[in-house]
Amino acid sequence: MTGLSKRTFLSTPLLAAAGLGAARVAQAQGCAPVAPGPYTPPPLASGPFTPAAESLRQPAIPAWYRDAKLGIWSHWGPQAVPSRGDWYARFMYVPGHPHYEHHVKTYGHPSEVGYKDIIKRWKAERFEPEALMDRYVAAGAKYFVSMGVHHDNFDLWNSRHHRWNATKVGPMRDVVGDWGRAARKRGLRFGVSEHLGASHNWWWTSHQCDQFWPKLGVAYDGAKPENVDLYHAPHDTPYLNRGGDWYTTNPKFHEIWYRRMVDLIDSHQPDLLYSDGGIPFGAVGRSVVAHLYNTSVRRHGEMQAVYNHKALGSGEFIREVGAQDVERGVLEGINPLPWQTDTSNGDWFHSEHDHYKTPAQVLTMLCDIVSKNGNMLLNVVQRADGTLTPESDLLMTEMAAWMKVNAEAIHGTRPWKTHGEGPTEAASGAFQENTAYTPQDIRFTTRGDVLYALTLGEPKGAVRIASLRQANAHDARPVRRVELLGAGPLRFRQSGQALEVDVPERLPSRHVSALRIALG
Incomplete structure (x- = not known):
């Protein structure tokens, strides 16, 4: 290397200034190396937990x-x-x-x-x-x-x-x-x-x-x-x-x-x-x-x-x-232990050449994660000056509007007997988050005796849920009432093939619709 000669770089004072111990100095100077021992943290404050x-x-x-x-x-x-x-x-x-x-x-x-x-x-x-x-x-x-x-x-x-x-x-x-x-x-x-x-x-x-x-x-x-x-x-x-x-x-x-x-x-x-x-x-x-x-x-x-x-x-x-x-990924099915996805709506740090997730992508991913006993930790990209990018600003606006209608199907919920149904499943594992969901992909959450069915897209005409057919293996109780959050009760039919729910042409929220279903 130039700028610093090898002799200067390996001098004892310089190595000491760099924070190297005597063993590293000796090793750098060609002496017999002495392996440093492991660091032992000082005793912790009292409490029930130990490093074991x-x-x-x-x-x-x-x-x-x-x-x-x-x-x-x-x-x-x-x-x-x-x-x-x-x-x-x-x-x-x-x-x-x-x-x-x-x-x-x-x-x-x-x-x-x-x-x-x-x-x-x-x-x-x-x-x-x-x-x-x-x-x-x-x-x-x-x-x-x-x-x-x-x-x-x-x-x-x-x-x-x-x-x-x-x-x-x-x-x-x-x-x-x-x-x-x-x-x-x-x-x-x-x-x-x-x-x-x-x-x-x-x-x-x-x-x-x-x-x-x-x-x-x-x-x-x-x-x-x-x-x-x-x-x-x-x-x-x-x-x-x-x-x-x-x-x-x-x-x-x-x-x-x-x-x-x-x-x-x-x-x-x-x-x-x-x-x-x-x-x-x-x-x-x-x-x-x-x-x-x-x-x-x-x-x-x-x-x-x-x-x-x-x-x-x-x-x-x-x-x-x-x-x-x-x-930037999910686990497969309902995990018995709570877990978390960490992801970002764009790059981890602001980039002028970034490709951002849409509000629909973030919300459908959130619903899939929650149905599997997980949490989403979402980075919202900021510029260096502290302000949100336009894409981050839009995402926060769209999520606020969606949560105003549908939050009860997310917060405080627990998984149902199955996480969902439909033609699309996210691949499990890290860095697997480019899943394109459809309105036919359904995810379930529960709160007490209430079951929520979330469509991972904006449904048209009728929502068909095979997991809630008559005498299904998950919960054989008949469906008593179906409501669309933000709109009220809906007409439905439960047969041996599926629960079919008629949804209004004008939906109360974009991206994902949440049905509140009463059984018994």
Whole structure:
């Protein structure tokens, strides 16, 4: 590499300044390597939960989460500034990637103008959390999740352990705190998401250099020792390059992650914590989950917190700990345990060239998820200044109108004997959300003795429901009454083939219609 000579780069003072322990210094200088021991978190505050996996399997999912069904997520931060979409901070350091090309053309070469300079451009000057929360409540959200920190290693709260945070750089405000106050004022449960676990390996690209002229060998700004607390210490464990892993085995980073997660929980007392992956770092990650649970018990007298993690990628996945999260996808059929889809109406960060989901796509996906015992956590794309894109604005307007008529078929419901019927089924698993439903696709929910049938499209003429034919295997009681939410009672016929319901030509809501059905 140039810019820093190999001798300078491997000097003991410089490596020490980069936060490397004596073992790494010795290894870098060619001495016999000494493997660092695992990080052991300090003792937790007292409470019923411990980092043991069996201890964390004990709590049931709290009723508030099972009743909520819809959460809104602000997956928002400095990476919205270039308006080029997700993972900008990583790929601006990858020559040949469109993010790199955009960065060089718009801001300068990443050896001179790096992601640290993008952070300084993020001002969030039109961010109005109170007004936005009113929109989200009207759209049916019962919980709200603020990003706490993305893979970019930038904390959105007043972090005690990290100078790269939103109160000291960029917006100069506690973004997590602002969201939390607005959500709780309106009776919403409040959560935070952490993507920090993957940051160590994800940021490997910032330590590299161009392999061509005119900047051949000139190190990017991530390799400079004065930036080590943002880009992490030099290492050779890249993610998705030469077999790298999502989570690092570096115990020093495990400690960094642990201290910042405990600070996030203690500072903002979330009702939900989302990890973008499996439970990070074994017992270290389980210690954070135990801390989340114990602080919830101290606040409420019982455990009211939810932990979301994924079976996708590395990390520890324990199905009975918290609620499983499926990124941009669904599970098959009715899952016995509550679970969650996390998705976005567009890219994860604002992109000027984005393709957005329509309101119909979001609402039909929501109904399918709820019928299978799941929740939807929906990111609503914001521009860097804090405002909604036109597509996000339209989605919130359409969802508010739909929820005004049909919310009772969603919130507080439970699955029926079968999740639904019809010609269309979504493929199960992550990144499987391009399902085109029809009005003949029906999804069921229940509330007490009431059954709801939701048409995943706008029906015309009659709705035919084979699952409710006479003497069906799900519930043999006869249908006594059928109403269309927002319109009132409808004529129906129940035969040995199906329940047929005549629907009016003028429907009370767009996209999905909900029938309230009384049996007995």
